Amino acid sequence: MxxxxxxxxxxxxxxxxxxxxxxxxxxxxxxxxxxxxxxxxxxxxxxxxxxxxxxxxxxxxxxxxxxxxxxxxxxxxxxxxxxxxxxxxxxxxxxxxxxxxxxxxxxxxxxxxxxxxxxxxxxxxxxxxxxxxxxxxxxxxxxxxxxxxxxxxxxxxxxxxxxxxxxxxxxxxxxxxxxxxxxxxxxxxxxxxxxxxxxxxxxxxxxxxxxxxxxxxxxxxxxxKVPLRLATYLGLAAAAISLLMAVLVLYWRFFAPNSPLTGFAAITVVVFFLGAVQLICIGILGEYIGRIYEEVKGRPxxxxxxxxxxxxx
The missing domain is CATH 3.90.550.10 (Spore Coat Polysaccharide Biosynthesis Protein SpsA; Chain A)
Incomplete structure (x- = not known):
């Protein structure tokens, strides 16, 4: 034909x-x-x-x-x-x-x-x-x-x-x-x-x-490759916020010990934020690594x- x-x-x-x-x-x-x-x-x-x-x-x-x-x-x-x-x-x-x-x-x-x-x-x-x-x-x-x-x-x-x-x-x-x-x-x-x-x-x-x-x-x-860069940016943002929180905790500890922002609530927010950033970054890496895995197997x-x-x- x-x-x-x-x-x-x-x-x-x-x-x-x-x-x-x-x-x-x-x-x-x-x-x-x-x-x-x-x-x-x-x-x-x-x-x-x-x-x-x-x-x-x-x-x-x-x-x-x-x-x-x-x-x-x-x-x-x-x-x-x-x-x-x-x-x-x-x-x-x-x-x-x-x-x-x-x-x-x-x-x-x-x-x-x-x-x-x-x-x-x-x-x-x-x-x-x-x-x-x-x-x-x-x-x-x-x-x-x-x-x-x-x-x-x-x-x-x-x-x-x-x-x-x-x-x-x-x-x-x-x-x-x-x-x-x-x-x-x-x-x-x-x-x-x-x-x-x-x-x-x-x-x-x-x-x-x-x-x-x-x-x-x-x-x-x-x-x-932008999602991979996004993971880097999220990590840098998390690091900056963590540093800021460390400064605030020291300030509250020495100058405002009775502040309502101190204590378990503030720590919980920070932990959840950092955990979310880590999971997002792992998920982005997983998408790319999964494609590498599919390619190297070489199946039809x-x-x-x-x-x-x-x-x-």
């Missing part, structure tokens, strides 16, 4: 969305100027997602699928799809149809103009609660200011990448992957397309608050239980 375009879609318990996803991808692909392959990655789904992917592959030779042996997570599923993609231009999108396939031809136009990365930038999140929108707004701006590279705000994994960019991503050995950050790190000629993000087509949201928080922490730790990023539509490797 000499596909010009590869459409990479990670899937986790999306049986309610796959049929509509396939229909819209097919309609969109018919308007492209070359053949397209649909790379659908089953990320350890527990519903009928894999069965549906097999049926689509039998019906349409453009549909290729990978089935991971267990749930490895969204970023690893995307990585697996990128490893197998054969097109000159590779599109990454989600299966819940919040990323509209109809935007892909515009991405292709920008790619043909010479851009090697075309990412979709959200201007509005339809039907999402205000707290989620607020947290997402804040996170992207904090990350942009703290990260070692400039990561565009309000962007997810929905993008088109040139084969040269994907080759660089595939060569990266790291385990804790934050695709949108790695995509920015590669450099190359990048541009944005603005769009309004649709609500989920069907089914329950798979990216819970806990998963979103874990991804946010991973992105921050992977692309910034994922294992495959089934492959359809690709030549044997």
């Amino acid at each position: 000499g596909a010009k375009y590869s459409l990479v879609v990670p899937i986790y318990n999306e049986e309610e969305n796959i049929a509509e996803l396939y229909r819209r991808l097919s309609d969109m692909a018919n308007s492209l100027d070359g053949e397209a392959e649909f790379i659908l990655i089953n990320d350890g789904s527990r519903d009928r997602s894999l069965v549906i992917l097999r049926e689509l592959h039998q019906k349409d030779g453009r549909v290729c699928y990978l089935s991971l042996a267990r749930n490895f997570g969204h970023q690893i599923a995307v990585t697996a799809g990128l490893n197998f993609a054969r097109g000159e231009a590779i599109v990454v999108m989600d299966a819940d149809l919040q990323d509209p396939p109809e935007l892909i031809p515009e991405m292709v136009d920008r790619w043909q103009q010479g851009y090697q990365v075309v990412y979709a930038q959200r201007t509005q999140r339809r039907k999402e609660n205000w707290l989620k929108r607020l947290l997402a707004f804040g996170f992207y701006r904090v990350l942009r200011h703290l990260a070692d590279v400039e990561i565009p705000t309000d962007t997810g994994d929905f993008c088109l990448m040139d084969r040269q960019v994907v080759a660089v991503l595939n060569a990266m050995p790291e385990r804790n992957r934050y695709i949108r950050g790695l995509r920015a790190w590669t450099g190359f000629h990048q541009t944005a397309i603005l769009f309004e993000r649709d609500p989920r087509y069907a089914g329950k949201e798979k990216y819970t608050f806990g998963k979103s928080l874990a991804l946010a922490i991973n992105g921050l730790v992977s692309f910034s 990023l994922y294992t495959l239980s089934e492959v359809g539509g690709f030549p044997q490797r």
Whole structure:
């Protein structure tokens, strides 16, 4: 199959969305100027997602699928799809149809103009609660200011990448992957397309608050050393406050022995403050050490239980 375009879609318990996803991808692909392959990655789904992917592959030779042996997570599923993609231009999108396939031809136009990365930038999140929108707004701006590279705000994994960019991503050995950050790190000629993000087509949201928080922490730790410096600053602040407290205790002891600020209460406050600073610093160090631990083990990023539509490797 000499596909010009590869459409990479990670899937986790999306049986309610796959049929509509396939229909819209097919309609969109018919308007492209070359053949397209649909790379659908089953990320350890527990519903009928894999069965549906097999049926689509039998019906349409453009549909290729990978089935991971267990749930490895969204970023690893995307990585697996990128490893197998054969097109000159590779599109990454989600299966819940919040990323509209109809935007892909515009991405292709920008790619043909010479851009090697075309990412979709959200201007509005339809039907999402205000707290989620607020947290997402804040996170992207904090990350942009703290990260070692400039990561565009309000962007997810929905993008088109040139084969040269994907080759660089595939060569990266790291385990804790934050695709949108790695995509920015590669450099190359990048541009944005603005769009309004649709609500989920069907089914329950798979990216819970806990998963979103874990991804946010991973992105921050992977692309910034500022948290480590923050631990140093907290230690210096604690040392300064402790010195000040020592001076105050001596003052109270000799000049104000009856002051209500002396005694057990003051000592307790200081102990709790120092304990909190120590725990925060240990937690920050733990995040970085945990990533070192994951990297040095050298395990494969994922294992495959089934492959359809690709030549044997």
